[in-house]
Amino acid sequence: NTDKLWGGRFSESTDAFVEAFTASVMFDRRLYRHDIQGSRAHARMLAHVGVLTDAECEAIVEGLDAILNDIEAGRFDWDIGLEDVHMNIEARLTARIGAVGKKLHTGRSRNDQVATDIRLWLREEIDHIRAELARARRGLLELAEREADTIMPGFTHLQVAMPVTFGHHLLAWYEMLARDSARLRDVRRRVNVMPLGAAALAGTTYPIDRAYAASLLGFDEVAANSLDAVSDRDFAIEFCAAAALIMTHLSRTSEEMILWSSAQFGFIELPDRFCTGSSIMPQKKNPDVPELLRGKAGRVNGDLITLLTLMKGQPLAYNKDNQEDKEPLFDAVDTVRGSLRAFADMVPAIEVKRERMRAAAMQGYATATDLADYLVRKGVAFRDAHEIVGKAVRRAIERDCDLSELELTELQAFSAAIDADVYAALTLEGSVAARAHYGGTAPDAVRARIRQARELLDNE
Numbered sequence: 001n002t003d004k005l006w007g008g009r010f011s012e013s014t015d016a017f018v019e020a021f022t023a024s025v026m027f028d029r030r031l032y033r034h035d036i037q038g039s040r041a042h043a044r045m046l047a048h049v050g051v052l053t054d055a056e057c058e059a060i061v062e063g064l065d066a067i068l069n070d071i072e073a074g075r076f077d078w079d080i081g082l083e084d085v086h087m088n089i090e091a092r093l094t095a096r097i098g099a100v101g102k103k104l105h106t107g108r109s110r111n112d113q114v115a116t117d118i119r120l121w122l123r124e125e126i127d128h129i130r131a132e133l134a135r136a137r138r139g140l141l142e143l144a145e146r147e148a149d150t151i152m153p154g155f156t157h158l159q160v161a162m163p164v165t166f167g168h169h170l171l172a173w174y175e176m177l178a179r180d181s182a183r184l185r186d187v188r189r190r191v192n193v194m195p196l197g198a199a200a201l202a203g204t205t206y207p208i209d210r211a212y213a214a215s216l217l218g219f220d221e222v223a224a225n226s227l228d229a230v231s232d233r234d235f236a237i238e239f240c241a242a243a244a245l246i247m248t249h250l251s252r253t254s255e256e257m258i259l260w261s262s263a264q265f266g267f268i269e270l271p272d273r274f275c276t277g278s279s280i281m282p283q284k285k286n287p288d289v290p291e292l293l294r295g296k297a298g299r300v301n302g303d304l305i306t307l308l309t310l311m312k313g314q315p316l317a318y319n320k321d322n323q324e325d326k327e328p329l330f331d332a333v334d335t336v337r338g339s340l341r342a343f344a345d346m347v348p349a350i351e352v353k354r355e356r357m358r359a360a361a362m363q364g365y366a367t368a369t370d371l372a373d374y375l376v377r378k379g380v381a382f383r384d385a386h387e388i389v390g391k392a393v394r395r396a397i398e399r400d401c402d403l404s405e406l407e408l409t410e411l412q413a414f415s416a417a418i419d420a421d422v423y424a425a426l427t428l429e430g431s432v433a434a435r436a437h438y439g440g441t442a443p444d445a446v447r448a449r450i451r452q453a454r455e456l457l458d459n460e
């Protein structure tokens with residue numbers, strides 16, 4: 001069957017179902033721009049070393065450019081019989097410029113071609129994702145600055161633990177996303193390595209200049225082993241792991257927004273444009289966007305596991321299994337990009353209900369540790385102070401009041417070390433202001449970190 005680019009040794013045509021089953025053009029056509037970019041560089045490199053004449057190279061490059069225009073103008077019919085994006089474009093090139101088009105594939109295989117395409121594509125997507133992360137981070141810093149003095153309860157075990165500032169809580173979110181961005185920058189270094197020249201698996205007999213092609217394509221490095229270059233997809237797995245962590249962070253922050261926007265917490269109100277209603281319950285306003293972010297984290301975990309599982313049993317070098325790398329990788333990229341966009345749009349628009357946060361911090365004896373620290377400052381051993389404060393809390397529970405509402409004489413019954421100045425330690429403002437060291441929750445510490453983080457972000 002000679003209508004295939006590889007048909008020479010075949011005596012019957014491909015089974016119609018097998019043809020569709022083995023094709024990837026339905027999804028890998030998404031790589032068309034990077035496939036053409038790689039082919040142009042390959043042709044220029046071949047001319048540079050004298051394997052193609054300059055005229056042949058120009059004909060090929062012009063043909064590829066025309067095909068790029070056709071694809072972008074919607075004038076390209078993708079043919080499943082041509083299997084994948086690479087053979088669709090190559091066949092079209094020959095149809096367009098004639099026999100010279102057949103010279104493009106000299107010293108190259110689809111194996112190094114596809115690995116190059118994915119890396120070019122992923123490199124660009126990583127840059128988009130990091131730009132979206134930077135936007136989300138800037139939004140968080142702005143909101144944190146506005147809410148640097150806002151007091152809310154901090155939780156452990158979802159029980160009120162100590163008062164914190166809302167600005168500080170938002171900065172905790174910021175740190176997660178800052179690490180995510182650094183992780184992607186690191187992944188990108190290993191993505192930006194060029195497989196081209198590995199050919200099918202063993203390299204090629206032509207006098208290729210891989211460094212030249214790499215410089216045309218902006219690769220930092222050339223893959224050092226041809227077998228490894230065409231077979232490993234660890235760079236895609238690593239990307240998915242970083243993507244899964246981004247989604248984990250968006251999921252955790254979303255879970256908090258969902259809790260906080262419930263009537264029981266009432267800490268924030270999400271803008272209507274990020275919520276939907278119920279078709280039966282007229283009063284409902286559901287936090288759909290954060291719920292979806294939480295749910296979509298599961299998809300990306302799945303993409304990561306798909307790629308790990310795809311890879312683990314493969315002997316070197318290339319196997320067709322690797323064609324299955326694309327859909328999970330595309331899905332991870334699309335999901336992370338969309339999710340970050342929604343997050344970056346939504347977070348700066350949340351309405352903060354400061355009085356509700358403050359009222360919640362007043363419940364649950366959030367300043368009990370401050371009272372213990374106060375006693376320690378007056379010379380009481382911490383373990384004894386812990387015991388004393390525990391008793392005071394029990395009294396406050398019996399009286400259904402806050403620690404700061406107990407009479408001085410009542411407090412002094414628990415410890416003679418207590419004086420009238422104890423009330424300064426029992427206030428929410430005193431509690432947060434006292435934690436002013438680097439990384440602490442005090443408004444001044446929050447503002448200092450915002451300044452520092454802005455400067456680091458500007459220089460990334």
Ligand code: ARG
Nearest residue numbers: 024084110111114320322323
């Ligand atoms: N469509 C293939 C893929 O995505 C391209 C490489 C095919 N190579 C081969 N020897 N069949 O991996």
